[in-house]
Amino acid sequence: MKNIKLYWILIYYLLTGNSMAQVADTDYVIGKQLFIKSAVLNEDRQLLISLPKNYDNSVHDYPVIYVLDAEFLFDVTQSIVKIRAERNYMPRSIIVGIVNNTGKRNDMSLIIKNKDGREFFGGYGGKSKEHVKFLKDEVFPFIESNYRANSHRTIIGMSPTFGPVLEAFWNDPKLFKGYIILASELAQYTKNGKSIEEQILASVLSGNHSGNALYVGKASRDLLNRPPEEAEAYITLNTALKKLNLKDFKYNIEVLEEEDHYGMAVSGIQHGLETIYPKDVWNIPYKEFRNAKNPAKTLKQFYDELSKRYEFNVIPNEDAFYFVGNLSGISRRLKSNKRYKELVEFLELSVNYYPNSATLHKRLSEAYKSINEFEKAELSEKKYIQLLEYR
Template identity: 30%
Template sequence: MAYLIRFLSTPFIALAMTVSSYVEGSNDTSRIEYCKDCTNGVIKFHYLSEILESRQKIDIYLPKDYELGAENIRYPVIYTLDGWTLSELVGGVVRHLSQTASMPEAIVVSIDQNSAKGITPQLYNSRSGWSDNPKDKAFWSDENGAEEYLNFLKNELMPFIDQHYRTNDFKALIGMSPTASFAMHSLITQPELFDAHFMFAATDVIGMGYTPETTLIDSLVQTLSKRPEHKGFLYVASSMREAHKQPAQQNNSEALTDALKPFKNFKVKVEHIKNYGHYPMAVQGLLSGLDLIFPRAKFDSSTILNHMRENPQNGTVTQQLTQHYQELSEYIGFEIKPYSNLTRNANSLRSVTRMLRKEGRFDEAVELGELWVKQQPKSAYAHHKLSETYLAAGLYKAAKKQNLQSLSIAKANKDPNMAHYINQKLKIAKQLGTPVQATSNN
């Protein structure tokens, strides 16, 4: 049975310890505190696969405040190969975009698969531009481990992720250079396994083929022809510098775009990125690929909540919000929830609830505050803010109930904001005319 090595089962508790260490320019380390386990939502472990008979290094990037969410708050998963160069990039960009109301929150699973050779399909250079002889084999495809690695993903790693984390059915796969051929092979042979495929440094790869006479483009067309209504996303890009050196890459780009035009439900984007080389192009490529799935024109919510608040003629904020996220969910194919609590961002339930409360629109503020608590029932802060809203609305008993809930959660988690919750308790007691002792634990 496959098992984990060094699985971090409590990634959300930061355990700090003071250690003696050299600090440049000073021998005093008394004021320096090093985090033993400050993961910031990143979990790292090794997965020992029975199928591969080897261990794979896995990094998991969870959405901010993941641990506070309700069971029905579930996330798409973005799997990226080549963790040695893409792990922090993909995890960081997805976290940044989701925390600035620019894309739905997602789980990122990065795999450092040790070697690209062990997972690539057997390919010929065909029309890749790598050699004048199409019968030459791709230099990194001397092993045909693609099927075995697909088996590992499908039957070991992906079920493990789905079992241990709150995932939905939407999955994306990212590969780069050699591993882009694996991503394309996955799409061709098992098109239902992933909903989206990103292939970086790969406009040459798509010109390779399973035979010297064909290309991966030809094979993909054959697959999609058997399922013309198939829905999916394919993003392929390379460095413009490399495309100038290998004109075949531009030819492949045009061939892929033209070949997939008949498949209306299958969205594709192919491009060459200026000013960046083979590996750095992945930074711009990732942004462009995510925009293919979550187009900014639809998913950028950086102003949406304020707009709803300022236009009550269109309905209550809750009504407008429900309609907006229902439309987004129908577009992408999985349920998307409003952002609960974004840092320094007006487009979250926390911020809009506060603004509605200041405007005296208490019914709407209560609705959104209750929605926030429903989405993050384990958040002491969410319960505290709902208590504040109830108190402002004159609903003192309801305010007391939420305050008690915030105190209970805060005490269990040794919340540093406990003093605020205790102060709220005193305010409520004053309104109810109930005497109370202000202690640190009550």
């Protein structure tokens, strides 16, 4: 009898185990990857591209974040941007990662030396200008002709790959609006005999950085292996910039405590994005919007001002992860409060922002019915059905 029980127990586990083994799996994709042939670098380069949520629902252009060292930094940048944008701390953005070719990462480094003449990157590098040209002449035109990308660009580089970031900051400052430098060096000297700290300050003093933002971060544990002047450079650069009392140039020069060389990337990217998109500016008052006498007008005025400040069309989020601070959240509140006239006006504005959103057209159709605008309701319903069929 005992043997029979063991037999049936074994059969049960074999059957259930087999059914588990047959569960289908699929790939989880967070972006696109492609190769472009670079005449500037004389090689093929791999690009990773992440488009923002609801990209197909809108028709407007998005800011772009260019990420060097993409094989290491692309995924984490994509996650940080996703969370920050969902919570209205920054606009949803296109992310473009440039993957390093094998053995080519150090090509991007600046030729820098310490005060005693010892080369920092072991004599490698010196091609930062070529990589800026590659971005400007080949990557930007490709991205901007194939995706709805605007001219508000941010660049992220780390350790050797901060070379093109500084190269652009010094010599072509309007190429990017945001400059994020991770695991940086400030006390090393470039070929012109000036330290990186001195060149950053001179570039800011040139007056060519109006509207720009700069983040420079270093891990505290790196300073254990650096001469004292490296830590001092972070203090003196901050002091010099503070004295300038700059109104139209945002910066954050910092040492991140208890972080190591590459481990500081997560905090550094976050702080860099906060420098470009400060929380005091990106404090979106959605409670004020929904309680306003005219919610649509109040929201539009706020985003028009934000767009003017950043010189591109900033639009509110259509929806977000368990969050009411967006168009869908406000429309739900207006409906629950039976403010149907305001709801219609608000949803009419919403479909202007997201004309390809089936969800918003469906809600607008229902809102029209609430105020007995049945012809308009029918048109919105037809648009809703068309968008569903298109998908």
